Amino acid sequence: MTSDKRLQIIATAQKLFQKKGLGMVTMEDVAKAAGMGKSSLYYYFKSKEEIFNAVLETEISEILLETIKRISMHESLLEKLMDFAAVKFEMARKRKSLYRAMEAGMDAEALSRYNDLKKEVHTNYLQKEKVVLQQLLIAGGNNNEIKKLSAAGLEQAIFIFLSALRGMNREITLFGTTEQPEELFITFCRLFHQGLQ
Amino acid sequence: MTSDKRLQIIATAQKLFQKKGLGMVTMEDVAKAAGMGKSSLYYYFKSKEEIFNAVLETEISEILLETIKRISMHESLLEKLMDFAAVKFEMARKRKSLYRAMEAGMDAEALSRYNDLKKEVHTNYLQKEKVVLQQLLIAGGNNNEIKKLSAAGLEQAIFIFLSALRGMNREITLFGTTEQPEELFITFCRLFHQGLQ
DNA sequence: TTTCGACCAAAAAACATAAATAGTCCAAAA
DNA sequence: TTTTGGACTATTTATGTTTTTTGGTCGAAA
Numbered sequence: 274m275t276s277d278k279r280l281q282i283i284a285t286a287q288k289l290f291q292k293k294g295l296g297m298v299t300m301e302d303v304a305k306a307a308g309m310g311k312s313s314l315y316y317y318f319k320s321k322e323e324i325f326n327a328v329l330e331t332e333i334s335e336i337l338l339e340t341i342k343r344i345s346m347h348e349s350l351l352e353k354l355m356d357f358a359a360v361k362f363e364m365a366r367k368r369k370s371l372y373r374a375m376e377a378g379m380d381a382e383a384l385s386r387y388n389d390l391k392k393e394v395h396t397n398y399l400q401k402e403k404v405v406l407q408q409l410l411i412a413g414g415n416n417n418e419i420k421k422l423s424a425a426g427l428e429q430a431i432f433i434f435l436s437a438l439r440g441m442n443r444e445i446t447l448f449g450t451t452e453q454p455e456e457l458f459i460t461f462c463r464l465f466h467q468g469l470q
Numbered sequence: 471m472t473s474d475k476r477l478q479i480i481a482t483a484q485k486l487f488q489k490k491g492l493g494m495v496t497m498e499d500v501a502k503a504a505g506m507g508k509s510s511l512y513y514y515f516k517s518k519e520e521i522f523n524a525v526l527e528t529e530i531s532e533i534l535l536e537t538i539k540r541i542s543m544h545e546s547l548l549e550k551l552m553d554f555a556a557v558k559f560e561m562a563r564k565r566k567s568l569y570r571a572m573e574a575g576m577d578a579e580a581l582s583r584y585n586d587l588k589k590e591v592h593t594n595y596l597q598k599e600k601v602v603l604q605q606l607l608i609a610g611g612n613n614n615e616i617k618k619l620s621a622a623g624l625e626q627a628i629f630i631f632l633s634a635l636r637g638m639n640r641e642i643t644l645f646g647t648t649e650q651p652e653e654l655f656i657t658f659c660r661l662f663h664q665g666l667q
Numbered sequence: 668t669t670t671c672g673a674c675c676a677a678a679a680a681a682c683a684t685a686a687a688t689a690g691t692c693c694a695a696a697a
Numbered sequence: 698t699t700t701t702g703g704a705c706t707a708t709t710t711a712t713g714t715t716t717t718t719t720g721g722t723c724g725a726a727a
Contacts, residue, residue, distance in 0.1 A: 278700095299688060310702040312691080321689065429657045432648070433638065437658075440637015441630065451629070460626045461634075464665030475669095496719060507671045509722080518720065 279317050282307050283327045290328060291368065329394040336364045337401055344405075350413030351466045357406065358438055358458040365442050399435075406431050410469075419469035434465055476514050476524075479504050484525045488565060492522070526591040533561045534598055541602075547610030548663045554603065555635055555655040562639050596632075603628050607666075616666035631662055 285307045289298045300321055304311040318324045343356040410430060414421040422430060441461065445454050482504045486495045497518055501508040515521045540553040607627060611618040619627060638658065642651050 300690085301688075309700095311689085312703080313701050315690065316700065319690095426657075429654055430661075432641070432654060433634070433658050433661065436637040436641040437630070437634030438637070440633040440635070440640065443637065443640075444629070444633040457626055457629060460623075461630050464627075464630065465661065466665075467667070468661030468663075468665035470664070497721085498719075506669095508720085509672080510670050512721065513669065516721095 279327075282314065282317055282324070283331055286324055287328045287331060295325065326394065332368065333394070333398045333401070336360065336398075337405065339364070340402075340405060344409070350409060350416065350418045351462065353409050353413075354434075354462040354466060355459055357409070358462055359455065361438055362442060362454065362458055365446065402435065403431055406434060413469075419466065422469075430469065437461065437465075479511065479514055479521070480524045480528055483521050484528060487525060523591065529565065530591070530595045530598070533557065533595075534602070536561070537599075537602060541606070547606060547613065547615045548659065550606050550610075551631075551659040551663060552656055554606070555659055556652065558635055559639060559651065559655055562643065599632065600628055603631065610666075616663065619666075627666065634658065634662075 282303065286298070286303045289302055289306055293302075300314060301311050303324065304314050307314070314324070318327070340357060340360045343360055344353045347353055347356060407427060410419070410422060410427060413419045438458070438461070441457060445451050445457070451457060479500065483495070483500045486499055486503055490499075497511060498508050500521065501511050504511070511521070515524070537554060537557045540557055541550045544550055544553060604624060607616070607619060607624060610616045635655070635658070638654060642648050642654070648654060
């Protein structure tokens with residue numbers, strides 16, 4: 274079945290990317306790892322970009338799935354926010370070889386080639402991430418766990434929460450000076466949560 | 471007077487750097503702009519790095535001075551935090567040509583050459599920035615405007631506040647999608663402030 | 668004490684050349 | 698008919714070489 278092979282190829286490529294990073298994997302690497310000739314790949318995908326895209330989409334939905342799974346294990350908004358932050362941090366850690374180019378890549382043009390694609394996919398991810406967070410905050414408002422937010426307030430809160438998380442993440446992975454990163458995220462979530470009350 | 475000339479050269483170089491960015495300015499550019507021959511510069515400074523350093527130090531103390539000036543215009547911690555954030559944002563804007571390489575530069579090795587120097591100066595700046603913020607928060611605690619923080623709690627709060635600000639800054643300058651950046655920082659400060667109560 | 672032109676070594680830019688690599692085509696296997 | 702791989706091409710990318718720029722020195726002169 275053609276769909277099976279596609280998935281298998283994507284999984285294979287995913288492993289390779291995680292090992293060597295996005296830019297360092299050639300079509301032949303993928304082909305060899307998938308146990309087929311290079312040109313056979315082109316039977317399933319029409320370009321390298323298409324494979325990249327598929328892999329990134331997969332990664333993203335895995336992260337989102339994990340996020341949702343973790344979030345649904347807790348009742349309170351505060352705990353959900355902590356889950357959200359924790360998953361984001363863990364994933365950034367685990368996949369940093371993949372995202373080294375992606376997350377960091379947003380500022381340096383050094384990554385010339387794949388930038389557009391990654392930007393696109395990343396934007397897509399941000400979008401979905403936003404929606405999840407939005408729902409959390411709205412639910413928290415309805416719960417009276419925090420005060421109800423206006424549309425604009427909601428936008429602001431989301432932006433602040435996400436960019437702050439990214440900023441912290443960045444600082445931590447860049448300088449690695451922090452002993453207990455998890456603690457920091459917990460404190461931040463607590464602070465954010467209380468600030469919205 | 472030799473000291474005057476030094477200052478004049480620094481000021482000249484500062485303008486050049488702001489216009490063309492750190493990496494794009496040669497010693498001859500500086501010399502010409504300062505109205506002297508290149509080798510005369512070496513009478514006042516022993517290397518290009520020394521000029522860079524002097525300029526960066528100047529910039530930093532200007533920012534810190536402006537921060538302190540603005541902060542001292544308000545009484546409440548909340549307002550002081552807003553001042554702090556506002557100055558940081560304005561300065562990042564104004565000097566982005568200078569800091570494009572510096573702030574962003576911390577993650578990409580593309581800027582190979584000047585990285586060490588900038589890292590050093592930047593670290594130095596972070597240090598001073600931290601001290602200012604630390605004093606604010608302690609004062610706020612003594613005021614009972616926020617709850618008193620433990621040493622560890624203080625560290626965490628500072629890290630969170632600064633990295634969040636940087637994250638927001640980053641996101642704003644990178645994607646420029648936000649209409650009212652100032653609003654965002656105000657909201658964030660309010661949130662942070664309330665979170666510490 | 669301060670300035671400058673001439674000079675040098677090292678770094679960077681520009682250029683040319685060789686090696687990889689994405690993608691195509693077609694014949695053959697399944 | 699669907700799927701595969703080997704031979705081939707057109708671009709990119711890596712490499713090595715030459716030329717130019719640039720940081721830095723020196724000694725003479727103002």
